Amino acid sequence: MGYSKDQLLARLKELQIEFSQYEHPIVLTVEAQAKYVGNTGGVLSKNLFLKDKKHRYYVVSALADTKVDLKVLSQRLGLGKGGLRMAPEEALGEILQVPLGCVTPFAVVNESARHVSLLLDQGFKTQKCCIFHPLSNDMSISLNAQGLDKFLESVGRNPSYIDLEANPPVGKDQPPDLAAFVPSDSPVLSDLPGKAPSSQDSTVKSVGAATNSAAAVTAKAVKPSGKAQNVKEKPVDSVRPPIPAADAGKFVEELLDRASALLLSEISEDSIKQHGGQLGDEVANNIKKGLREDLKNLATIFKNTAYTEGFYAGTRYQPKRL
């Protein structure tokens, strides 16, 4: 069940966030909204609900006057040139749980919107008050950026403001500057709020999408240290495969495969004719020469994998009870 307008207003009051509220007939556009609350002293916002090709969702909340270019935004997020579209109507109801024309940053209070990325216009910070819909189009509330921040923090979000009009170049040496805002595809654990967990792995350096690093970190902590086991609810393109085991059998098979392939290529009618009885020595030397570096590399990978397994186990080891 999505949050209702009244529940939201009550929550704001609980958090002692200052705001003004204005009731009006249902409005579906910023122009219509302006007719009723345009001269209340606050600045109107426009709110877009967007989707990318991998079914990740974004709420872009900006001052009504800020120019938002979806093509530029798409590139800055690292989604390529045409990666962002307006989200379909059904998604509004399903994910944000708000009616048509009511996209608002407050919608992230809903569980269903947990993985929606929120992009806020830095222009909000310099305004005295900004106007948003409180989950319903028959009312507008006006509050300042600090109030909005306080609310967002209370639901486990880390509000970050960006320059939506900027158009920095994006290329191989200039990575997309908003890449961190793309929700990561981490599996979802049911009781998880957006907050970063306090039980952080000392070995885990948390990186990744701002609001979703939390999910990624806890997903890792749940992973068993031994054999591979799939974490539940893995989405289609999962990010964290289980820790690979250093498999001695596989390693040896790989070595033997390469050695025999090289051996077979060394023994031919020509080489037999050429070397006769010395063929054995010749082939042995060639195999050593040809395989030495390759096998050393394989062995190093094996060693590193085994060490990592041990290291991981070591960080979770329970000292003997004396």
Add this chain to the structure above:
Amino acid sequence: MEKTEDKNQQQEEEQVVNPWEVSAKDGGKIDYDKLIDKFGCQRLDQSFVDRVQRLTSRPPHVFLRRGVFFAHRDFNDILDAYERGEKFYLYTGRGPSSEALHLGHLIPFMFTKYLQDAFKVPLVIQLTDDEKCMWKNLSVEECQRLARENAKDIIACGFDISKTFIFSDFDYVGGAFYKNMVKVAKCVTYNKVVGIFGFTGEDHIGKVSFPPVQAVPSFPSSFPHLFSGKDNLRCLIPCAIDQDPYFRMTRDVAPRIGYHKPALIESLFFPALQGENGKMSASDPNSAIYVTDSAKDIKYKVNKHAFTGGQESIEKHRQLGANLEIDIPIKYLNFFLEDDAELEHIKKEYGAGRMLTGEVKKRLTEVLTELVERHRRARAAVTDEMVDAFMAVRPLPNMFD
């Protein structure tokens, strides 16, 4: 007034080589002899290569044999000490400004891996995510993310986890490391750092105070979890020659704070596919071979974009032979074709006009594809847990074994 005008003119005519810009005079080739002269480092001659072979009982790395690593500072001291039984440690690094690594980026790491194996010494790898955050105006989070991604490609070069510590500045700066940074910073005046790196009044203070961060990994006391009690341990830094200014500064400061000067072993720049005069540019994916390129991509890039020294027509080519000085496939083979005899043969035949450009390009494509394939397979075996383990602040008890 006149004096400064003259100086400016001179600067325009000279080549520019520093950590943030590399450009040749008049768009020509980099003059490495002049560079060695100007920087004051030494040429690495054949006697060094022979000595390394003797000391390590294995064939010297292809980059040494072909003069890719061609200059040094105090490498002979390192070798002298090694002969006496005194070990050293290696220090190299990367500025993680992008996810896409090309072959040129891998060169110092490939060489460093060889040094680690041949001399059996430990290695610290610095990821300067703070530097990129400051110079490329990326967010802190993005730089940290890039650092981890780059770490995976670095690990794929085959470093031994029991002898290697990888760290990112954002994670590691502090404690003993920071104490050394302050010691170094106290010894370098603002004027000096402007003189070395060319900072101006418009540059922010982050840039101005960054150089000590890249300097202090040269001192073993910056890594108490690895080298405590070994204050006398020497450091060898394999890097491309454009990093020399950082370490000139470091070598100047070291004796003043009671540390050994780090030794350096420096490489040439890796040429762009379009030729020595071309620039490897991030916005032009055809200017370099990336580690993520498929076999098809490599074949296409080598065939369509590699600048060759072959003649315009087959007849002319058979008559005059290829110009090996400017031929990129030959230069790339110089870097990556292991077999000395085969390379000599190709150079001879191609230079005489008996071998055609197409053949040389075909061989190059094979060599590069094998290299990139091997890297990709190794990269696939690197997990986030492995990165965590490489980057964990942990002792390395077997680092000299």
